[in-house]
Amino acid sequence: MKHVALAFVATFFIGPALAQGDLKAELAKLKPRDFPTQPIEFTVVYPAGGGMDVTGRLLAKYVEKWTGERVIVNNRTGGAGMIGHSYLATQAKPDGHTVGVLANLVWGDAMLRAQGRWSLNDLEPIGYINSDALTWVGRAEGPYKGYSVKQIIQAAKDKPGTVRVATVPGSMWEYIVEQIEASSGAKFLRVPFQGGGAGIGALVGGNVDVAQGFYSEFRGHLDGGKVAPLAVASAARMDFLKDMPTFNEALGSSDYLWQVIRFAVVPKGTPADRKAYLGAAIHTAMKDPELLAEYRKFGVFFDPKLANSANLAQDLGAYVEAERQFYVKTGRLK
């Protein structure tokens, strides 16, 4: 009996410390003998300070914590991510020292813009990070004050081309508008911006009626009472905005799934042992409650299917396939 009690005390109080030690030991076991010989480089294809960069830097911090390896973040920017994507797929050495911290926007680049120079097969996913769902927000004042997403779409149907929506050309910001128009017969006035944040600014300034973006981009204005959330393009409602419906709920569909999925890749040909080590390192970091708490602050969520995936490439592949079908259906891809 005494032993049980002791064991209980041990698990309860010493447990976490032990578990941490265990996890570190597990990782150390996977560490290849000749790797790494230099700092591991996390390549982020968007500029320093942006959402992807913040994601990558936080991950780097916790991978460092768990492995003890040095991890540096390198921003290879330009061409809306295309330059970094191409670098990872065609130029980066597949020796494990280069890890790409990417978003699913790489799929569109591979399918529509790479023109056969590289494909998704050149990048092997090694770890899921988090997801962020595209959200529609309206103005807290003005002609569409208090409208639900359905009412806004109806307004765009009744008076085609009068409801102004901020979009980012050639991306999911535009695809979702297209999808809604195709199924509802509404016609929005699409005002192009270079990024979600700029569109939110235009919404607050009254230059558009609907903006699209991620929670971290509009949270400040939501707290300030300037914008009103309309709907989110995810499978389930957001924990932090329980009152906001999903598009699928509001429109009675299951097709509206537009989200940024963030994950890590290595260039194809990276040795299996190094790949396993890096994958385990990211997986361990992603189990750290501190990192999860830091990520949650930005309003991201963790897709359970991807977070607990036994075969990440295959599970991500399902999303890739859905995106491919959209491109084929809309004539973007033959």
Place this chain on the structure above:
Amino acid sequence: MDPLAGLLSGFAVILTPQNLYLCLIGSVIGTLVGVLPGVGPLAALALLLPVTFTLPPVGGMVMLCSIFYGAMYGGSTTSVLLNIPGEAASVVTCIDGHQMARQGRAGAALGIAAIGSFIAGTIGVVIMTFFAPLIAAVAIRFGPPENFGLMVLGLVCTLFMISGSAVKGVLMVALGFLVAAVGIDVVNGRERFTFGSVNLSGGIELLSVVIGLFGLTEVFSNVEQRLKTTVVAERVTGLWPSLADWRASWRPMLRGSGLGFLLGLVPGGGPVTASFMSYALEKRIARDPQRFGKGAIEGVAGPESANNAAVAGSLIPVLSLGIPGNPVTALLLGALIIQGIQPGPLFMTQRPDLFWGIVAGMYVGNVFLLLLNLPLVGVWAQLLRIPYRVLFPVVLLLCVVGAYSANKNVFDLWVMLAFGIGGYALRKLEYDLAPFVIAFVLAPLLEQSLRQSLVMSPDGAMILLQRPVTALLLAASAVLAALMLRRKSSPKGGGGS
């Protein structure tokens, strides 16, 4: 919170040894980054971003901000001494600043640049202290049509910059537009003029263009003159601006401060546009515009003030709204977000310690920078004694490092080389390179705002007349253009106001 009480609380936050130290470090790094050609504030901030993760938010932000405006102080140094801009916002300073150096007045030019930077930086932060929320509320109303009006006004102003042949100047503006068109179309997302190249799909990097056109071109031009051994053979005299310099400079400084601050608020605007516009404005209203390009001190005082005021202006949308207008402020936003802080309309009330700490830090930083830069004037002037064979390899190295650091893309180095060679050829043919750069900077903003306006307008181009601010800006542009045409067509020496 009452601004004065807020500011005092900010000083209480900032006046700790650690925060003062961070502010000083930021000022020193900023000055260095400014002085070194090629390496700009964006690269420096990106490099130092991880350092701030372990710092308290106030200290980290104060350091990053002081690097940003510190670079504006340092940028003029290389422009004046070597005719190579230390960073993009100091391109125009080369025109008259370097001429002053050739006349042995490098000290006066550097002194005026430092003092102008200080005055403008301080004016900017004073305006920020008292009016940040109000200005943010007005700035956010500025939509695509208003931005278009501003850009047109800017473009008309640049035409005043053209010296020498008007045809050649207009050609350079056109070329700037053409080169800026490379990349992804802002409205339909398709690639233009990329010829299937991945590297061109993002457009041509401004930093590579500026370093190529001004850094490499200057080195090339000097290498061919083998007789001279140092940049300026004469002794540097008069390290301090004279009374006459002061009299000529104080108005340009004030005008530059106002103009720069306004342009800093505009999305896509910032120090680079501000410095060009200020130069154009000074040249336009000068009684004897012919002096410009031959060492007019106004051509240093105005732009060097404008780029500092633009820094203060560009911080307002980020801190009051969470909306960055240029890459550097986007990076500052990211630095805050990593700390778990979300700037937005409530930032000032929710985190007064942070907001006022940053503002107070800017007062302190500007004082540090003045104290740092004035005594350095004499030291920098000694640079002119360094022989070519030592100086220029170093400059070339810095150019390469700077161009690569922006995107870590080797292609940018080829762009730099191409613009270096092209710039050299154009200079030999007596083409002015400054109008090219300002056209290159303005073109994407002009195009995007015009096309956004047209898309969002139910009545086509009428939107530009229906929005009062836009109509006003366009009317002002038309009047300016008419005045310029009249002056050009009137006989030499006569007319021309």
